[in-house]
Amino acid sequence: MENSQNRILMAKTGLDGHWRGPTIVARALRDAGFEVIMIGMANTDDIVTAAVDEDVDLVGLNIGGHIDVAIRSIKRVQEVRPSLPIFAGGTIPPHAAKQLQALGVEVYPPGSQLADIVDAAERLTGTK
Amino acid sequence: MTKNSTDKLVTSTSGIELKSYYTAADIPEQHKPHVDVAPGEAPFHRGFHASGYRSKPWRIFQLSGFGKPEDENERIKFLLKSGETGFIMEHDRNTADHCYNVNHPEVVARCEDVGLTGAVMQSIRDTAICMDGLPVDTSFGHAGGAVVQHAPFALAAYWTVAKQRGFDLSSLKGTGQSDFNLTYLGCVTKEQIPTDAGLRFNADIIEFCAEFLPRWVPVSIAGYNAADTGLTPDQELGVLFANAVEYLDEIKRRGKMSLIQAAQGCGGVSFRASIHIIEEACKMRAARLMWSQLLRERYDISDPKVSNLRIHCVTAGSKMTYQQPFNNIVRGTAMALGAILGGVQSLGVSGYDEALSIPSEHAHQMSIRIQQVLQEETGIADVTDPLGGSFYVETLTAKLIEKAWTFFESIQKQGGYLAALDSGWLHAQAGENQYQEFMKTESGDQKIIGVNCFRDDESPFEVDGFMGTDDAFDVATERLNDVLRTRHEMGAARALKQLEADCRSDKNIMPVMMDALAAEVTLGEIGDVYRDVFGNWNTPIQT
Amino acid sequence: MSEPTTQALLTSAMAGNRSHLARLLSQIERNSKVETQVRLALAGIPATSVVIGLTGPPGAGKSTLISALLTHATASFNKTAVLAVDPSSPFSRGALLGDRVRMQSHGLGDRVFIRSMASRGETGGLARTTATAIQVLDACDWPLIVLETLGIGQVELDVMDLASMVAVVLNPGWGDTFQANKAGLTEAGDVFVINKADKDGVEQTRADLQDSLSLLKPPLPINIFETVAVKHQGVEALWRGIEAYLKEAQKLGLLEQKRLSRRRRLLMRILQRDFDVRMHAYLTSEYGDNQILGALAGSLSIEALRADLFEYIANVDKRPR
Ligand SMILES: Nc1nc2c(ncn2[C@@H]2O[C@H](COP(=O)(O)OP(=O)(O)OP(=O)(O)O)[C@@H](O)[C@H]2O)c(=O)[nH]1
Ligand SMILES: [Mg+2]
Numbered sequence: 005m006e007n008s009q010n011r012i013l014m015a016k017t018g019l020d021g022h023w024r025g026p027t028i029v030a031r032a033l034r035d036a037g038f039e040v041i042m043i044g045m046a047n048t049d050d051i052v053t054a055a056v057d058e059d060v061d062l063v064g065l066n067i068g069g070h071i072d073v074a075i076r077s078i079k080r081v082q083e084v085r086p087s088l089p090i091f092a093g094g095t096i097p098p099h100a101a102k103q104l105q106a107l108g109v110e111v112y113p114p115g116s117q118l119a120d121i122v123d124a125a126e127r128l129t130g131t132k
Numbered sequence: 133m134t135k136n137s138t139d140k141l142v143t144s145t146s147g148i149e150l151k152s153y154y155t156a157a158d159i160p161e162q163h164k165p166h167v168d169v170a171p172g173e174a175p176f177h178r179g180f181h182a183s184g185y186r187s188k189p190w191r192i193f194q195l196s197g198f199g200k201p202e203d204e205n206e207r208i209k210f211l212l213k214s215g216e217t218g219f220i221m222e223h224d225r226n227t228a229d230h231c232y233n234v235n236h237p238e239v240v241a242r243c244e245d246v247g248l249t250g251a252v253m254q255s256i257r258d259t260a261i262c263m264d265g266l267p268v269d270t271s272f273g274h275a276g277g278a279v280v281q282h283a284p285f286a287l288a289a290y291w292t293v294a295k296q297r298g299f300d301l302s303s304l305k306g307t308g309q310s311d312f313n314l315t316y317l318g319c320v321t322k323e324q325i326p327t328d329a330g331l332r333f334n335a336d337i338i339e340f341c342a343e344f345l346p347r348w349v350p351v352s353i354a355g356y357n358a359a360d361t362g363l364t365p366d367q368e369l370g371v372l373f374a375n376a377v378e379y380l381d382e383i384k385r386r387g388k389m390s391l392i393q394a395a396q397g398c399g400g401v402s403f404r405a406s407i408h409i410i411e412e413a414c415k416m417r418a419a420r421l422m423w424s425q426l427l428r429e430r431y432d433i434s435d436p437k438v439s440n441l442r443i444h445c446v447t448a449g450s451k452m453t454y455q456q457p458f459n460n461i462v463r464g465t466a467m468a469l470g471a472i473l474g475g476v477q478s479l480g481v482s483g484y485d486e487a488l489s490i491p492s493e494h495a496h497q498m499s500i501r502i503q504q505v506l507q508e509e510t511g512i513a514d515v516t517d518p519l520g521g522s523f524y525v526e527t528l529t530a531k532l533i534e535k536a537w538t539f540f541e542s543i544q545k546q547g548g549y550l551a552a553l554d555s556g557w558l559h560a561q562a563g564e565n566q567y568q569e570f571m572k573t574e575s576g577d578q579k580i581i582g583v584n585c586f587r588d589d590e591s592p593f594e595v596d597g598f599m600g601t602d603d604a605f606d607v608a609t610e611r612l613n614d615v616l617r618t619r620h621e622m623g624a625a626r627a628l629k630q631l632e633a634d635c636r637s638d639k640n641i642m643p644v645m646m647d648a649l650a651a652e653v654t655l656g657e658i659g660d661v662y663r664d665v666f667g668n669w670n671t672p673i674q675t
Numbered sequence: 676m677s678e679p680t681t682q683a684l685l686t687s688a689m690a691g692n693r694s695h696l697a698r699l700l701s702q703i704e705r706n707s708k709v710e711t712q713v714r715l716a717l718a719g720i721p722a723t724s725v726v727i728g729l730t731g732p733p734g735a736g737k738s739t740l741i742s743a744l745l746t747h748a749t750a751s752f753n754k755t756a757v758l759a760v761d762p763s764s765p766f767s768r769g770a771l772l773g774d775r776v777r778m779q780s781h782g783l784g785d786r787v788f789i790r791s792m793a794s795r796g797e798t799g800g801l802a803r804t805t806a807t808a809i810q811v812l813d814a815c816d817w818p819l820i821v822l823e824t825l826g827i828g829q830v831e832l833d834v835m836d837l838a839s840m841v842a843v844v845l846n847p848g849w850g851d852t853f854q855a856n857k858a859g860l861t862e863a864g865d866v867f868v869i870n871k872a873d874k875d876g877v878e879q880t881r882a883d884l885q886d887s888l889s890l891l892k893p894p895l896p897i898n899i900f901e902t903v904a905v906k907h908q909g910v911e912a913l914w915r916g917i918e919a920y921l922k923e924a925q926k927l928g929l930l931e932q933k934r935l936s937r938r939r940r941l942l943m944r945i946l947q948r949d950f951d952v953r954m955h956a957y958l959t960s961e962y963g964d965n966q967i968l969g970a971l972a973g974s975l976s977i978e979a980l981r982a983d984l985f986e987y988i989a990n991v992d993k994r995p996r
Contacts (some may be wrong), residue, residue: 009763009768009795018226018245019226019230020226021318021319023320024362027563032970034767035766035769036763039770039772042674044322048240053779054691054775057790058697058791059694069245069248069249070248071244073245074191082696085694095597096487099597113487114454115583674773
């Protein structure tokens with residue numbers, strides 16, 4: 005099949021504007037051949053609409069604040085696209101990471117290797 | 133970066149090549165005359181004052197805040213009791229940074245985030261709760277308002293409460309920071325006023341303080357926020373002075389106050405202290421020299437009271453690791469040491485749980501204890517500028533200065549600091565550095581203990597994140613409704629209208645802001661005026 | 676869960692299923708067979724949507740302007756679809772698609788559909804499948820489709836073929852910086868927008884533009900608008916200008932002509948593509964290779980080679996392998 009670039013939605017759930025992490029990750033994913041749709045700080049409605057309309061293969065969430073905010077978005081995405089994989093990075097304390105993992109979300113806390121994140125994207129989208 | 137093999141190039145974070153040892157011959161010619169000057173004398177790189185920390189220990193000044201105003205008040209009192217010698221009132225970032233009330237849809241959509249990063253203060257009533265019983269007359273207070281568009285509100289709230297409690301404005305000491313690097317470079321907000329409107333606010337604050345609050349530090353440029361976004365130490369210096377020049381040129385253009393006074397107002401800055409101890413110490417020394425040089429050469433100011441830079445310093449939050457968080461206590465200590473060796477006046481150490489959450493009470497206490505141990509036990513405070521005269525330190529200081537001025541010039545070529553923010557040029561520099569830095573840790577060239585080496589699969593010493601309180605949003609909503617219901621509505625409406633009129637004019641915004649706060653106008657209403665009058669900054673980057 | 680067939684997706688999308696529309700658009704991007712199948716299925720359906728193309732140099736403010744136009748556009752047409760094209764990296768074939776971030780706070784809910792597309796190596800300012808995507812959106816009852824091209828250089832003017840009208844977005848100072856591209860760009864536009872009119876040099880740019888435009892003989896007078904997209908200034912006037920153009924163009928039959936040329940173009944593309952595939956098959960087959968070697972050796976005349984090639988192209992699918 006030609007042109008089979010997979011599409012990843014990247015969003016930040018919080019209103020804090022740290023852009024270091026997400027930008028580096030987006031760049032690495034693009035360099036690994038993904039089409040990355042960046043929507044910046046986005047609320048649940050923004051995230052769900054983009055996940056559907058852009059028909060992405062994976063959602064990446066950068067979580068900066070309270071885990072419940074992210075969980076609300078994750079649950080809504082899972083309602084409308086049950087089989088869509090989601091992974092998350094950012095300031096995610098251990099207890100919150102466990103909550104995310106229970107929802108089937110893979111967690112990449114600060115200090116994760118870019119290579120691991122790219123691997124995960126490839127695995128979750130079935131690219132390799 | 134540092135390899136054992138002798139032929140491998142070793143560089144500082146600023147990209148300055150390092151020799152394996154230094155001799156007197158390495159010190160650049162232009163710097164040699166400065167080496168032997170006493171601290172407290174121009175060009176000041178050796179320190180603010182000859183007696184250094186003997187006469188005035190550095191201020192222990194920790195960022196703090198979460199939850200409801202009363203939670204924050206309690207934490208500040210705890211810190212003061214633990215030995216903090218100034219206090220910082222952090223505002224909730226969701227509401228404050230954006231000038232939203234809690235009922236704004238973007239805030240409601242993230243209601244659990246509210247209160248996570250600071251107390252919610254939407255009206256003067258909230259600020260009054262937060263300031264209850266705090267020693268505003270004797271302590272150096274940070275009123276919050278680190279964000280440019282939020283500063284007039286935060287300052288006016290703090291000052292109005294102080295006034296209502298019977299304090300004379302002219303006696304108040306403190307700052308609100310109002311820093312561009314924070315939200316125009318580092319944590320870019322979803323919406324905020326354009327940079328030219330921000331410049332006007334800051335110039336207004338500088339002029340207002342000169343008239344009514346002579347002991348207040350009206351604005352405090354934070355190199356920290358530039359550095360923690362990726363700029364190297366030389367760039368941090370360059371960007372800080374390019375920013376200062378923007379303020380001073382604006383004040384000069386407006387011609388309403390003396391430039392000397394304005395320089396005094398801009399002369400309290402903050403830097404990041406990162407992990408390369410010696411280079412960071414050199415950076416603080418370089419900063420003082422550069423400031424006196426800048427004032428003399430560009431503005432013909434050489435009054436020693438003015439050209440002597442005062443430095444607050446915060447250890448690098450981004451160096452704190454998620455893995456093995458207790459290692460961060462060591463990192464905090466090392467970074468603090470660099471700052472102290474550089475002779476800073478004030479210091480905050482980031483919490484060991486920085487990468488996990490906002491600081492827990494214990495993490496906060498440790499940040500203070502680190503400083504107290506250094507201050508009281510190590511003897512580091514006994515002699516001013518302990519590194520002075522070291523071949524290496526003097527050479528690196530001089531080289532940093534040279535590199536920093538080069539970066540300063542390249543910012544000028546971009547049309548100045550604000551233009552370089554507007555165009556995204558600074559973000560591109562920072563972004564590239566971030567990427568390189570990331571790649572160095574990814575490849576293991578830069579070792580990070582517990583992260584890319586000496587890792588634990590399962591740590592027995594796990595720390596979990598502190599999550600603050602969970603009623604901040606509900607209480608803030610109640611209180612907002614309460615203010616809107618019980619305030620004198622006509623007075624508030626009139627003040628708000630006047631605020632809009634003054635925003636549209638070129639009047640100083642602070643007097644009308646004080647009136648608006650006294651009339652219990654709320655933060656979100658003020659933000660709405662801004663959005664209407666000034667519009668939104670064109671964010672040059674994709675976040 | 677097995678994927679619904681292309682036909683099922685199409686039927687469902689045409690009945691208003693938004694996620695199936697989205698899925699169909701990805702399948703078209705992924706697989707040219709699906710694309711052809713969809714084109715054939717839709718070939719008989721007349722085009723009815725209005726397509727407004729926005730083109731202009733990188734960073735001119737196209738996305739911001741579309742965002743500001745959405746309220747007005749949706750008020751007039753009830754629903755608006757946006758296709759926004761950004762460049763793919765030629766090295767990794769990946770892409771950072773950043774247009775959407777400027778467009779999403781529209782508050783218009785389901786009445787707006789935004790889709791980001793990577794150019795995937797196409798050079799005309801659009802993606803290979805943009806034309807088909809438009810056809811699909813049209814068939815799915817999106818009455819207005821706004822198309823953002825990637826920042827264009829000189830020859831990337833495919834948008835002219837697809838759009839009912841093209842708005843060229845420029846900035847003050849255009850005259851100095853884009854000397855070389857002036858001609859191509861001015862020929863592309865039905866209306867011109869000087870965005871970032873808050874910057875210096877608007878008058879000069881307007882004068883430069885008028886200068887270049889004076890050389891053209893357009894069927895309708897070309898208007899120049901000034902906007903500050905970030906502040907929504909001049910945007911309503913621009914929308915009224917666009918509507919006025921559309922009305923006039925409708926009267927003159929220009930829109931019908933454009934729709935026809937759009938369909939013709941699509942058809943031509945199908946044929947062209949088919950032709951290319953068959954030609955390629957001939958050139959890379961052992962048989963074709965032998966024929967070519969023969970021609971080079973002089974044992975086959977050029978005319979005979981051409982006849983053989985055409986015969987092959989016409990009948991390749993009937994030949995036994
Ligand atoms: N000063 C000013 N800046 C604007 C205006 N409109 C857009 N911008 C800014 O210009 C930059 C680019 O805007 P976009 O809308 O992304 O431009 P674009 O043409 O879509 O860019 P590409 O898709 O990358 O080619 C952003 O920082 C906008 O905020 C305007 O009217 N005035
Ligand atoms: Mg765009």
